[in-house]
Amino acid sequence: MAVISDYALLGDSHGAALVSSDGSVDWWCPPRFDAPSVFARLLGATGGFWSIRPLGRYTTSRHYLDGTMVLRTEFHTDSGVLWLTDALSLGAGERGHRIGYTSPHVLLRQVEVVDGAVDVAVEVAARPEYGLVNPTVAGTPVGIEISGAADRLILTADRDLAVDGSLVTGRFTLEAGDSAVFALHHRRAADPPIVPLDGRAALRDTVVAWQSWDRIHxxxxxxxxxxxxxxxxxxxxxxxxxxxxxxxxxxxxxxxxxxxxxxxxxxxxxxxxxxxxxxxxxxxxxxxxxxxxxxxxxxxxxxxxxxxxxxxxxxxxxxxxxxxxxxxxxxxxxxxxxxxxxxxxxxxxxxxxxxxxxxxxxxxxxxxxxxxxxxxxxxxxxxxxxxxxxxxxxxxxxxxxxxxxxxxxxxxxxxxxxxxxxxxxxxxxxxxxxxxxxxxxxxxxxxxxxxxxxxxxxxxxxxxxxxxxxxxxxxxxxxxxxxxxxxxxxxxxxxxxxxxxxxxxxxxxxxxxxxxxxxxxxxxxxxxxxxxxxxxxxxxxxxxxxxxxxxxxxxxxxxxxxxxxxxxxxxxxxxxxxxxxxxxxxxxxxxxxxxxxxxxxxxxx
Missing domain, CATH: 1.50.10.10 (Glycosyltransferase)
Structure with a gap:
């Protein structure tokens, strides 16, 4: 179990997520800070999480990209080096003095191998409403839909993922120069249908938006x-x-x-x-x-x-x-x-x-x-x-x-x-x-x-x-x-x-x-x-x-x-x-x- 100091903060100036040093999102409350969580393993085993990590042994180090709240976790394994980059999307066009005034409420995660080859494991266990809800999970033409209570989530990825009951899992190997991106979109049941973002472009926009705010302010x-x-x-x-x-x-x-x-x-x-x-x-x-x-x-x-x-x-x-x-x-x-x-x-x-x-x-x-x-x-x-x-x-x-x-x-x-x-x-x-x-x-x-x-x-x-x-x-x-x-x-x-x-x-x-x-x-x-x-x-x-x-x-x-x-x-x-x-x-x-x-x-x- 991770301790409090193991966590990093992700924010979009609407809500917040916490990511452990081994790549697990154990807290996320979209669409605003005091909303019911969809991941809450921080407070109990049944609260839900989203883990991305290498298979086998590894050590980690991490830092925020300069002038941002975008997190880079580096996994060093026996076979290679994997970078995991995490952010809450600020959306396209966010610049300057008021980042986050609007938010698409999307959790972005990108993995890339910079040396050697790394076997990667993905596991998503969304549990809406502080873990009270065991959601329905199903593939759709736009991504994997996770539905429970008032929450609707769409997970998009450029790697194949499998549905196993209420879990989403994936196993794949990346070699140097390869990458994969995931985007978990949130909406409330009464909101319009989700139009998925381009995860890579959204991550680039988020880095630029944070750095623009930091530079100006x-x-x-x-x-x-x-x-x-x-x-x-x-x-x-x-x-x-x-x-x-x-x-x-x-x-x-x-x-x-x-x-x-x-x-x-x-x-x-x-x-x-x-x-x-x-x-x-x-x-x-x-x-x-x-x-x-x-x-x-x-x-x-x-x-x-x-x-x-x-x-x-x-x-x-x-x-x-x-x-x-x-x-x-x-x-x-x-x-x-x-x-x-x-x-x-x-x-x-x-x-x-x-x-x-x-x-x-x-x-x-x-x-x-x-x-x-x-x-x-x-x-x-x-x-x-x-x-x-x-x-x-x-x-x-x-x-x-x-x-x-x-x-x-x-x-x-x-x-x-x-x-x-x-x-x-x-x-x-x-x-x-x-x-x-x-x-x-x-x-x-x-x-x-x-x-x-x-x-x-x-x-x-x-x-x-x-x-x-x-x-x-x-x-x-x-x-x-x-x-x-x-x-x-x-x-x-x-x-x-x-x-x-x-x-x-x-x-x-x-x-x-x-x-x-x-x-x-x-x-x-x-x-x-x-x-x-x-x-x-x-x-x-x-x-x-x-x-x-x-x-x-x-x-x-x-x-x-x-x-x-x-x-x-x-x-x-x-x-x-x-x-x-x-x-x-x-x-x-x-x-x-x-x-x-x-x-x-x-x-x-």
């Missing part, structure tokens, strides 16, 4: 350029282009602890991560991507009734109801049950969302010189809500399900909401609200400084009146609440490094036991150190945690502190967002630029 010239570049491509692959939403991860139910029950569905867009996401898009991609993400957030929220709390997350199309259920027929990744679809955190009250949205507005303030009346109304209502509710308990940024408390990060982001609203007041035609917002902001700040600080711990703690440390306190300098070199911030950073850190790995809070280290916390630490002028320490943390990515530069949500393995949903957008923002902060520190909470101008741009 990636002009970041700060430190760690290649790592930032790869993370930018990952974020593009995790963006649902029809709306601009960025999903938290491509997967559901990959565990925070192997064998445990903390297995969540992350195939949705979180407003709670909004400002960090927008900054990373601005630094690593272009303003267009950041604008579309902001527009998706605003459109998803819509108008608020009095007393409504702002949802922390939405479906990629803006859906609110993400009610969670379990898939009892799947045993989960390495026995990690339950397997969940949907996420009940959508119902939580998290006050930090108010600050996230107003911070996004502040970052884009020069680009949003003439906001619409609807946007003005929304932003004013968010500031009013922060003024009215900052004293209330909530569920916190970590989405705990044990009840509400007065969490530090929630108060901090309420302060951000009010601070940015006051600064944006002229653009919001809200000068009359400034005294009320300013008074609430002052009270909130005083409460954080008094009740969030523990003299005994010499640090800001996770919640008012608590002695437990929380890595979320590392965002205090990042959001501009206190300077990075403030004595209280330096003391808090030192305490977190001492008590939550093990080398470069940082846990979320004290008392977490064997819980994994959250990768974003390490990048927050690097960013905070850079803002404190501790550049060498920041770079050491950054480089150490970044080196823990898999061989393709992909990061999960967490790292198991016992053995260093990647755990949690994969690849995790927030980890790559943290990488980009920490690299930028290090570049700011190196150049002597004063960190700012305003619009980002990346080093060298």
């Amino acid at each position: 990636h002009d970041y010239r700060g430190p760690y350029r290649e790592q930032v570049r790869r993370s930018a491509l990952v974020l593009q692959a995790l963006t649902y282009q029809p709306t601009g939403a960025v999903v938290a991860a491509a997967t559901t139910s990959l565990p925070e602890k192997v064998g445990g029950a903390a297995n969540w569905d992350y195939r949705f867009g979180w407003l709670r991560d909004g400002s960090a996401t927008l900054r990373a898009l601005w630094v690593a991609a272009c303003p267009d991507e950041a604008h579309r993400f902001f527009d998706w957030m605003a459109a998803s929220i819509g108008s608020l009734n009095e007393g409504d709390h702002v949802p922390i997350m939405f479906g990629v199309g803006g859906e609110r109801d993400l009610t969670e259920h379990t898939l009892e027929h799947l045993e989960g990744y390495q026995g990690s049950r339950p397997v969940r679809v949907g996420n009940n955190a959508w119902q939580q009250k998290q006050l930090d969302v108010l600050g996230e949205i107003l911070e996004c507005t502040w970052v884009l303030r020069h680009e949003l010189a003439d906001p619409s009346p609807a946007a003005v109304g929304l932003l004013r209502s968010l500031a009013d809500q922060a003024a009215a509710t900052w004293r209330e308990p909530d569920a916190s940024t970590w989405e705990g399900r044990e009840g509400e408390r007065h969490y530090l990060t929630s108060k901090l982001l309420c302060w951000v909401a009010l601070d940015r609203a006051v600064k944006l007041a002229p653009a919001l035609n809200a000068e009359a609200q400034v005294p009320r917002w300013s008074y609430a902001m002052k009270q909130c700040r005083e409460a954080i400084l008094a009740d969030g600080w523990s003299t005994a711990r010499g640090a800001f703690t996770g919640a008012f009146g608590s002695e437990h440390l929380d890595a979320g306190a590392l965002v205090m300098p990042i959001i501009g609440f206190l300077p990075g070199d403030d004595d209280r911030i330096v003391s808090t950073v030192d305490a977190i490094r001492r008590e939550l850190g093990r080398g470069d790995l940082v846990q979320r809070w004290t008392g977490a036991g064997e819980e994994g280290a959250f990768i974003i916390c390490s990048y927050w630490l690097a960013q905070a150190l850079a803002m404190a002028g501790q550049l060498d320490a920041a770079k050491q943390i950054f480089e150490s945690v970044t080196a823990r990515a898999n061989d393709l530069g992909l990061l999960s949500e967490e790292i198991d502190r016992r053995d260093g393995s990647l755990i949690g949903n994969f690849p995790q957008a927030l980890s790559h967002i943290g990488l980009i923002n920490a690299a930028w902060a290090i570049g700011q520190s190196e150049s002597g630029t004063e960190p700012s909470t305003g619009p980002v101008a990346p080093p060298g741009r």
Whole structure:
């Protein structure tokens, strides 16, 4: 069984597939990220897969083609060398700044022998609806049709394949210079019939489209350029282009602890991560991507009734109801049950969302010189809500399900909401609200400084009146609440490094036991150190945690502190967002630029 780090991401900016290092597609959810899978062996033996590999012994290496999310796996056998190239098609004509706006929903796989001769084995076991459906498989004039529930698949190939019940299999030999291409087309039952693509041409178009996007967008010239570049491509692959939403991860139910029950569905867009996401898009991609993400957030929220709390997350199309259920027929990744679809955190009250949205507005303030009346109304209502509710308990940024408390990060982001609203007041035609917002902001700040600080711990703690440390306190300098070199911030950073850190790995809070280290916390630490002028320490943390990515530069949500393995949903957008923002902060520190909470101008741009 492959482990999480064995997988590569394929994306078409609509959905995602994961391919193991031995050539098996064990996860694919067409036509969008949160759709039911047609391959899900990642989460259970009955989930379905598509394997292409040499017969007999082999070793592998792999890489993405430069500037793309097109994967090349090289199989070295006793008789020859086989290349397997995998991609989700971007379709013909996709170029420039908005790849993936439309998608043919086709999984492309090409094999070619570059030396000697290789015997190749193909096995396709599609199992729609997370493995619940054993499909009907039959040959047709246009290809092999796989039908089950709402899914229709057509497999085309230029090699003979056989139907064996619900399986498709093939065996053939390729010699140096020979190649074969396969294309698996997906549609829903109600969609028009499939018109098969030319697989070779589609693969060439996809490579060119990705490289065009990379060439146009990636002009970041700060430190760690290649790592930032790869993370930018990952974020593009995790963006649902029809709306601009960025999903938290491509997967559901990959565990925070192997064998445990903390297995969540992350195939949705979180407003709670909004400002960090927008900054990373601005630094690593272009303003267009950041604008579309902001527009998706605003459109998803819509108008608020009095007393409504702002949802922390939405479906990629803006859906609110993400009610969670379990898939009892799947045993989960390495026995990690339950397997969940949907996420009940959508119902939580998290006050930090108010600050996230107003911070996004502040970052884009020069680009949003003439906001619409609807946007003005929304932003004013968010500031009013922060003024009215900052004293209330909530569920916190970590989405705990044990009840509400007065969490530090929630108060901090309420302060951000009010601070940015006051600064944006002229653009919001809200000068009359400034005294009320300013008074609430002052009270909130005083409460954080008094009740969030523990003299005994010499640090800001996770919640008012608590002695437990929380890595979320590392965002205090990042959001501009206190300077990075403030004595209280330096003391808090030192305490977190001492008590939550093990080398470069940082846990979320004290008392977490064997819980994994959250990768974003390490990048927050690097960013905070850079803002404190501790550049060498920041770079050491950054480089150490970044080196823990898999061989393709992909990061999960967490790292198991016992053995260093990647755990949690994969690849995790927030980890790559943290990488980009920490690299930028290090570049700011190196150049002597004063960190700012305003619009980002990346080093060298």
